[in-house]
Amino acid sequence: MHELDHYIYPHRVLHWLVAGAALLSLASGLTLGFLGFERTVSLIGNALTNLLYTSHKTLGVTILLLMTLRIITRLAFVVPDHDPPLNGFERIVSTSVHHLLYVALVVMPLLGWAATASGGFPVEFFHWHLPGLIGERPALSEKLFTWHEWLGWAIVVLVSLHVLGALFHWRIKRDNVMKRMSLFD
Ligand code: HEM
Numbered sequence: 673m674h675e676l677d678h679y680i681y682p683h684r685v686l687h688w689l690v691a692g693a694a695l696l697s698l699a700s701g702l703t704l705g706f707l708g709f710e711r712t713v714s715l716i717g718n719a720l721t722n723l724l725y726t727s728h729k730t731l732g733v734t735i736l737l738l739m740t741l742r743i744i745t746r747l748a749f750v751v752p753d754h755d756p757p758l759n760g761f762e763r764i765v766s767t768s769v770h771h772l773l774y775v776a777l778v779v780m781p782l783l784g785w786a787a788t789a790s791g792g793f794p795v796e797f798f799h800w801h802l803p804g805l806i807g808e809r810p811a812l813s814e815k816l817f818t819w820h821e822w823l824g825w826a827i828v829v830l831v832s833l834h835v836l837g838a839l840f841h842w843r844i845k846r847d848n849v850m851k852r853m854s855l856f857d
């Protein structure tokens with residue numbers, strides 16, 4: 673009999689695509705937030721600065737699309753049981769971190785979208801301009817960008833806990849947790 677010991681394959685592919693896109697959007701976002709527009713232009717020039725903003729927004733919108741698919745593959749298909757079972761502490765911490773990551777990865781692009789649009793900037797997705805959906809409101813935009821920054825740091829903390837947890841299961845506890853999300857075995 674075939675025991676279900678992995679998430680379904682599309683869900684695993686989505687996990688790794690979102691993981692890569694989230695790390696890239698954190699890195700590009702923190703670079704832009706830390707340097708600001710003027711300093712980024714003086715360091716790398718106009719063309720590359722625009723490319724960095726466009727890439728960041730495109731990655732963010734892509735994450736929103738991938739997360740929509742991922743929520744479907746998570747809810748529609750059976751999740752494998754842990755074998756060996758997790759203890760109570762591991763179960764509570766990992767479930768909380770996973771749920772918070774799901775919420776954060778949906779709210780974060782929506783905040784970026786709304787902050788950008790209300791600041792009067794284009795919401796870019798590759799070479800397309802998506803509808804802003806809210807009018808220009810600079811005070812609101814400033815507030816939304818502050819929340820975008822705070823949530824960015826919260827995601828950094830959650831991802832760090834998550835990766836440490838994964839490494840603990842993989843290298844120290846040596847159980848089957850890593851295998852559940854692996855593309856190769
Ligand atoms: C999961 C997706 C996203 C992540 C993880 C992310 C992360 C970040 C982070 C960490 C910052 C730095 C904040 C700061 O230090 O001030 C940032 C800045 C920024 N983000 Fe995002 N972001 C995402 C999606 C988006 C989207 C969809 C848009 C717009 C369509 C967007 C637009 C921006 C802009 C314009 C900045 C620069 C703000 C500034 O110059 O202060 N982001 N992002």
Ligand code: HEM
Pocket residue numbers: 687690691692694695746766769770771773774777831834835838839849850851852853
């Ligand atoms: C090197 C980096 C990473 C490793 C080794 C890793 C590993 C794993 C593993 C082994 C699981 C399965 C856990 C279980 O079945 O209980 C998992 C689930 C999960 N991972 Fe990661 N991950 C990484 C990066 C990321 C990143 C960057 C994110 C989000 C930004 C993320 C979000 C999630 C979420 C939300 C789950 C819950 C399971 C689900 O999708 O339903 N992971 N990860």
